Amino acid sequence: MQKWIFFVLFILAGALGLGVLFQDISGRQQAREAEAAANKGQQLKIVASNWQFxxxxxxxxxxxxxxxxLSLxxxxxxxxxxxxxxxxxxxxxxxxVTFDKPGTYDLECVLPCGEGHAKMKAKLVVQ
Structure with a gap:
């Protein structure tokens, strides 16, 4: 009798383990899909160093x-x-961001960063 109880418990534990495993795989797949959707579209990476972009x-x-x-x-x-x-x-x-209005915009450092801060400017063109 005890062998049957242990056998049934073993099968149930195995089924539970497989359920958790597949649930975790499904969760990771959904996270990857959400990340891919977020990365869809364009990227604007601005790299700032001492007194220049x-x-x-x-x-x-x-x-x-x-x-x-912004990358420092x-x-x-x-x-x-x-x-x-x-x-x-x-x-x-x-x-x-979704840029709605085409045009040219000023991009500048707004945190005083030293002697060349005033020259730390660039342009953003939205087409």
């Missing part, structure tokens, strides 16, 4: 979801895209 001009397409991110290579900086209410810094390094 990695580019003087950035270009994005209007109407497409865009992940705007050297120093501490904060960037603002004037006229678009986008501000990125060390605490908030990225933002999901």
């Amino acid at each position: 990695d580019n003087t001009n950035y270009t994005v397409k209007a109407g497409e979801p865009t992940k705007v991110s 290579k050297e120093g501490v900086h904060a960037v603002e895209i004037k006229g678009l209410d986008i501000k990125l810094d060390k605490e908030n390094p990225s933002k999901q």
